[in-house]
Amino acid sequence: MRTILVCECKQEISSFNPVLSRYEDFLVDWGEAFLAYHRRVRTEVGGALSVFDQYPDVRLAGGYCARGITSAGTLESAGFARLAREFLDAVRAAGPVDGVYFALHGALAAEDVEDCEGYLLEETRKIVGERLPVSVSFDLHGILTDRMLRHASVASVYHTNPHVDFFETGARAARLLMRLMDGEIRPASIRVPVPALVRGPQCMTATGRIRTCVERASACLSGGMFIGNPFTDVADLGSNVFMTADGDEAATVAEAEAIATEFWNMRQFLQQKLSSLEDSARMAAAATGRVVLIDAADATSSGAPGDSNAIVAELLRQGCQRTVLAPIVDAAAVDQASAAGVGATITVDVGGSLDPRYTPLRVTGVVRVLSDGCMRSESHGEAWYAGRSAVVQCGPATLVLTSRPVSLYDRTLFLANGQDPAAFDMTVVKSPLSQRRFFEEGAQKLINVDAPGATSANLQSLGHTRCARPLWPLDPIDDYRPQARVFRRQA
DSSP states (O other): OEEEEEEEEEOOEETTOSSOBOGGGEEEEEHHHHHHHHTTSOSHHHHHHHHHTTOTTEEEEEEEEEEESSOEEOBOHHHHHHHHHHHHHHHHHTOSOSEEEEEEOSOOOBSSOSOHHHHHHHHHHHHHOSSSOEEEEEOTTSOOOHHHHHHOSEEEEOOOSSOOOHHHHHHHHHHHHHHHHTTOOOOEEEEEEEOBOOOSGGGOTTTSTTHHHHHHHTTSSSEEEEOOOTTSOOTTOSEEEEEEESSOHHHHHHHHHHHHHHHHHTGGGSSOOOEEHHHHHHHHHHOSSOEEEEOGGGOGGGTOOSOOOHHHHHHHHTTOOSOEEEEEEOHHHHHHHHHHOTTOEEEEEESOSSOTTSOOEEEEEEEEEEEOOEEEOTTTOOEEEOOSEEEEEETTEEEEEESSOOOOSSSHHHHHTTOOGGGSSEEEEOOSSOOHHHHTTTOSEEEEEEOOOTTOSOGGGTOOOSSOSSOBTTSOOOOOOOOOEEEEOOO
16 A cells, blocks of 8 residues: 545735634544535545545545635734644645645745745655655645745646636646656656745636737646736745656757746736726726626735725715626624624614724614524535624615625525625626636626735835845846756656
């Protein structure tokens, strides 16, 4: 029998979220319970298990799992110290193993550790040795580092944005690990950094210009584009071409550098065009069909706190009478609604409880729904926890208030609280790119709003201080020449 250790540690942070995340903001599990959970959902670990289960001579050692309840602010030092200690204790407790699979993100940063994933991989090597096969899967919004590739034997990355290949990415990582353990491949990892931050519809892998780069990079043994998370302000922030060679290394390096050049040349198109807050509200009010107002500046799936009321406040200020559905994180407002009960009329301040960019908005409305905030994502079936939640109807505005943030790239939060976005004239979607079928189908207009926030696509407004410069579009760069870095591990 061959033993494979499986562990997970995933969260994406925004350095511009003023609220630090804590150990308590992670769902933590160990051993068989961790594996049993992922056999029920279409996650990366679920995809990997579906491959490992096909091998009768493979025994799985369920290690440690820490999944951020959602993306958030920088992880406090004590929180990461505890997560890392538990993660590495699980690696030690597994004893001698024949291979390792880790599901990581790539954009987790703590107060005192910028490259958390690289740290976990490096410390794992000290336990399992330099020769043991280690396969890792990453989010394409991860920030790829040399440290990660020095300590991973092979890596896989999402090919889709918005992400629909969680399961498939894990399965690719597992197949790579099995091939490596069987001696079928002798991989070399290739990284080509590109000093560019990108956002917007042309980053959609099914329809955007970035598609050709992803297809070319993923045509090798394992590869793809890491477009990074522009809001994780760390030294290695930027985009990367990632490819894995097995055999003709020189040809793969040449192809990776050619893809980097193609990506660089299209960077102007990989930006989000935005409309001012005032113009966005006017356009939404004047529309005759359903409108999607995209508030990517407060995208909880990218690390924002979720307490923006900016769009709703502007719609109300302009006297718009079209119905609007909007999510806002505000635990105190939920407490007040819960105390009043369903059917009660309350006057309450909503929003601006976490991020000082926003001013609390006083509204009077009727409490329509109260819930415990427990739900399952319609995207992949994972459990989400928004804490106690309330739906308050304030004239034309229906607010879904939660005690804590959850990801908002699909309709889960709305539907779990009895609100169908299709029934409203307007929906505020706090996600830069959501799967089209969830919000966009049947909509007359999509408006990308230049609202303030910790994950604004107006990147120059954020105030990066830690990333290496120059970095486009924060700085002008006249000349870029791709230079590949190659990482080989001893078999």
